[in-house]
Amino acid sequence: MSAPPRLRDDQGLFWGLIAAPEGVRRGLEALVGRGAARPGDLDALIVDDERLSSFDRLDIYANMYFFRLLDCLKEDYPRLLEALGPARFHNLVTDYLLVHPSSHPSLRYVGTRLADFLAGHAIGRECPGLADLARLEWARADIFDAADARPLTRADIAALPQDTAGEMRLALVPACRLLRLEHDAPRAWRELKERADGRAGDTGAAGGAGAACAHGEGDHADPLPRIARRPTTARVWRHGFAVHHRSIDDDEIDSLEGLGAGDSLGVIAQRLSAGRTPERATARLGALLQGWIEDGLIAAAPTG
Amino acid sequence: MAIAPDRISRPPSLGHGVGLRRDHFERVLSAPTRIDWFEVISENFMVEGGKPRDVLTRVRERYPVVLHGVSLSIGSTDPLNEDYLAALKELAARVQPAWVSDHLCWAGVGGHYAHDLLPLPYTEEALAHVVARVHRVQERLGRAIALENVSSYVSYRRSAMPEWEFLSEVARRSGCGILLDVNNIYVSARNHGFDARAYIDGVPVDAVWQFHLAGHSDKGDFLLDTHDHPVCDPVWDLYAHAVRRFGPVSTLIEWDDRIPAFERLEEESERARAIASVVVAGGAAVAGGAAVA
Numbered sequence: 015m016s017a018p019p020r021l022r023d024d025q026g027l028f029w030g031l032i033a034a035p036e037g038v039r040r041g042l043e044a045l046v047g048r049g050a051a052r053p054g055d056l057d058a059l060i061v062d063d064e065r066l067s068s069f070d071r072l073d074i075y076a077n078m079y080f081f082r083l084l085d086c087l088k089e090d091y092p093r094l095l096e097a098l099g100p101a102r103f104h105n106l107v108t109d110y111l112l113v114h115p116s117s118h119p120s121l122r123y124v125g126t127r128l129a130d131f132l133a134g135h136a137i138g139r140e141c142p143g144l145a146d147l148a149r150l151e152w153a154r155a156d157i158f159d160a161a162d163a164r165p166l167t168r169a170d171i172a173a174l175p176q177d178t179a180g181e182m183r184l185a186l187v188p189a190c191r192l193l194r195l196e197h198d199a200p201r202a203w204r205e206l207k208e209r210a211d212g213r214a215g216d217t218g219a220a221g222g223a224g225a226a227c228a229h230g231e232g233d234h235a236d237p238l239p240r241i242a243r244r245p246t247t248a249r250v251w252r253h254g255f256a257v258h259h260r261s262i263d264d265d266e267i268d269s270l271e272g273l274g275a276g277d278s279l280g281v282i283a284q285r286l287s288a289g290r291t292p293e294r295a296t297a298r299l300g301a302l303l304q305g306w307i308e309d310g311l312i313a314a315a316p317t318g
Numbered sequence: 319m320a321i322a323p324d325r326i327s328r329p330p331s332l333g334h335g336v337g338l339r340r341d342h343f344e345r346v347l348s349a350p351t352r353i354d355w356f357e358v359i360s361e362n363f364m365v366e367g368g369k370p371r372d373v374l375t376r377v378r379e380r381y382p383v384v385l386h387g388v389s390l391s392i393g394s395t396d397p398l399n400e401d402y403l404a405a406l407k408e409l410a411a412r413v414q415p416a417w418v419s420d421h422l423c424w425a426g427v428g429g430h431y432a433h434d435l436l437p438l439p440y441t442e443e444a445l446a447h448v449v450a451r452v453h454r455v456q457e458r459l460g461r462a463i464a465l466e467n468v469s470s471y472v473s474y475r476r477s478a479m480p481e482w483e484f485l486s487e488v489a490r491r492s493g494c495g496i497l498l499d500v501n502n503i504y505v506s507a508r509n510h511g512f513d514a515r516a517y518i519d520g521v522p523v524d525a526v527w528q529f530h531l532a533g534h535s536d537k538g539d540f541l542l543d544t545h546d547h548p549v550c551d552p553v554w555d556l557y558a559h560a561v562r563r564f565g566p567v568s569t570l571i572e573w574d575d576r577i578p579a580f581e582r583l584e585e586e587s588e589r590a591r592a593i594a595s596v597v598v599a600g601g602a603a604v605a606g607g608a609a610v611a
Binding site: 017018020021022024025026028029032033058059060061063065066068070071072074075078079082083086115116117118119120121122124158159160161162163188189252255 | 361362364365366367368369370371372389391393394395396399402424425426427428429430431432433434436438439441443444446447471472473474475476510511539540542
């Protein structure tokens with residue numbers, strides 16, 4: 015099924031103009047400058063009238079294109095928005111969409127590459143921790159609709175044969191990720207949330223237009239937050255339908271990675287015994303296991 | 319093998335529904351509603367797990383559901399997205415919707431998506447292109463689909479026929495159904511200066527599976543299809559005209575921004591129900607009759 019050539023050309027011009035970052039008129043000038051269009055191409059394509067020119071009409075689509083994607087990214091990256099302020103966030107998204115227009119049928123994935131893009135962007139170079147903050151937010155968005163699995167309860171674990179507990183293998187539910195970061199993004203996330211919640215409390219209804227406008231005034235002058243450079247591993251997970259994250263220590267990192275790799279509880283306890291008595295290692299594993307069960311992280315290991 | 323147009327018939331009316339939105343998940347599941355059925359945005363539920371998927375499963379246990387997509391991009395000159403079609407087919411197998419719909423438009427090109435409903439030129443070239451792709455989609459999904467007319471802000475110099483003729487021809491040649499958005503007809507009629515009633519009168523009766531009703535915003539020089547207001551009186555009048563022509567057709571209220579309490583949506587839906595029942599009771603559904611507002 016080959017594409018009809020005139021329709022293909024029409025759609026190419028239409029797309030090139032609505033995705034142009036500075037509007038349809040300047041977008042056409044840029045295309046003409048590159049020899050990719052002629053000055054009269056839009057007028058030849060679109061009907062104008064006494065109310066609206068062909069440029070005005072296509073600008074309606076150009077605005078909707080940008081603001082729909084901007085709104086989606088604001089929902090996926092609320093703490094990054096809080097950190098940057100609306101104007102800087104707007105400019106970042108403008109630059110991002112120019113390089114990474116949406117390539118998935120669902121809006122859900124439009125922010126997939128924002129963290130990596132931010133790392134190489136001027137804003138990200140000025141405050142390197144922001145890319146890690148974005149990674150944390152994207153992991154949270156990913157976990158929100160990750161695959162379901164029934165987590166094991168304490169009763170499930172107790173019902174397993176205890177005399178061979180050391181050989182027992184468990185698995186992590188699909189809605190759990192370990193995120194290795196170079197900065198303490200979880201702390202920044204919490205502080206930015208408190209700041210946003212505090213302002214929402216000051217101004218009345220959370221998320222109202224008033225709150226957004228109040229923040230928008232002069233936000234270019236606001237300093238970027240300082241996010242401590244401190245290697246941090248965050249566990250991001252979903253319990254029920256709520257997404258959580260928290261920083262975890264080396265014991266938990268090693269143990270969760272071992273669990274995910276299919277290690278038995280005995281092997282994990284052995285690793286925890288470095289610098290500990292076997293009893294203390296077993297107790298440490300027991301405490302970790304109890305926390306994981308309470309957080310709904312543990313699933314039965316795949317069979318076969 | 320393409321689905322033969324003569325094997326596809328108009329489904330029975332589901333009654334009066336509303337679009338299921340996140341703001342209303344708890345309300346819909348926690349108590350009875352005055353709503354007969356729900357429509358969901360397909361792409362929002364093409365996910366592996368979590369709350370949206372769970373909510374849809376529970377809503378489907380209680381109500382008929384229609385899957386309404388926004389990214390099929392049936393008019394794009396890009397190849398059809400096979401991954402998308404596979405995900406849609408999987409979703410339909412899981413949800414068992416009354417039917418599956420999308421829009422008569424293109425949504426992107428060059429591998430990119432605008433996440434918008436971009437209008438087509440109404441030419442023979444575009445018509446043949448769309449019909450071939452509808453056949454392909456219906457074959458892939460194993461079911462006929464319905465396509466919706468979109469609100470538009472541009473029209474093409476190249477167009478050789480009115481939109482309603484293009485829409486009707488797509489349905490006639492491919493066997494797909496028509497989801498007639500009455501608000502979109504009104505918005506586009508105002509934006510391009512055509513007669514909204516002539517549009518409705520130009521669409522074949524048996525092809526229309528569903529109506530959409532929604533609110534829009536008046537931007538002065540044009541109307542914008544914002545789905546953030548109640549349905550306005552001229553659109554209610556147009557809806558009565560449509561019921562008069564097409565009879566009792568599944569009708570859905572869309573409200574996607576500045577979303578009110580669920581009870582407000584129920585009121586809109588009840589208003590549609592009242593208008594439709596008066597028109598139908600008047601025995602003038604197809605033959606024409608007095609205006610109902």
